[in-house]
Amino acid sequence: MSNYRIRPGDTLSGLAARFGTSVQKLARDNNISNPDLIFSGRTLRIGHSGRDSFDAGGRQGVRGGSGVGGGADVGGPMGVAPTGGTATGRRLAEAARAAAMGMGGYNSQGLCATGVSRAIRNSMGIGVSGNGNQIDNNLPRDKFRQVDMSLEDALKIPGLVLTWEATSTRLGSIYGHTAVTLGDGHSSASDFIERNTTNNGRTGFKVFMPIE
Structure with missing residues (x-):
């Protein structure tokens, strides 16, 4: 077991996905009767689903962060992608990888929103329009919710939709950028x-998590 101090905007389902466990286990381990109601400032005991501690290797401690919220003491192993995430997120990540390999492979085609939209359609059966800095407003709120998470933490969870309002390229300064996390901690x-997703030269970072 590790401890995590709840921050404003945290949800039990979001924390479960982030730490590779389940809402039910978090609620049971912390005697939470209403999983939809948690309080900022309180401490949660967190362990992976099916085991009582983070024993996947790596070291524990404070992770830095380049996105919203900065570093936070999240307790789990550093540099190790969660084995969890949601089933919907894993499907979305697989669909995103397939879409990318069918389009540009490892070379940008300037069609980031097309790739993300194709992945969402193929994995979830819903259409989402807009360019890189519009797609966040067009994600259906009954299917996705915005979460307060650093890029470093988001990249460890498969199937999160990332958006940036602008990037340092000419087209990126107009249309922004969007992508789906693959859950390996960097791609x-x-x-x-x-293969090495960063916030360098990018602004207006947001993270959206599929709702099961």
């Missing part, structure tokens, strides 16, 4: 596989 997919 994302859109119209291509970006």
Whole structure:
């Protein structure tokens, strides 16, 4: 077991996906009667689903973060992607990888929103329109919710939709960028596989999690 201090905007389902466990286990381990109601500032005891501690290797401690919220003491192994995530997220990540490999492979085609939209349609059966900095407003809120998470943490969870309002390229300054996390701690997919996804030169970062 490890401890995590709840931050504003946290949800039990979001924390479960982030730490590779389940809402039911978090609620049971912390005597939470209403999983939809948790309080900022309180401490949660967290362990992977099916075991009582983070024993996947790596070291524990404070992770840095380049996105919203910065570093946080999240307790789990560093540099190790969660074995969890949601089933919907895993399907979305697989569809995003397939879409990217069918479009640009490892080279950007300037069609990031097309790749992400194709992955969402193929894995969830819903259409989402818009370019990289519009798609966040067009994600159906009964299927996705925005979560407060650093890019570093988001990249460890498969199937999260990342959006940036603008990037440092000419087209990116107009249309932004969007991608789907692959859950390996560093890669994302859109119209291509970006093997080292960073916030460098990018602004207006947001994260959206599929709702099961």
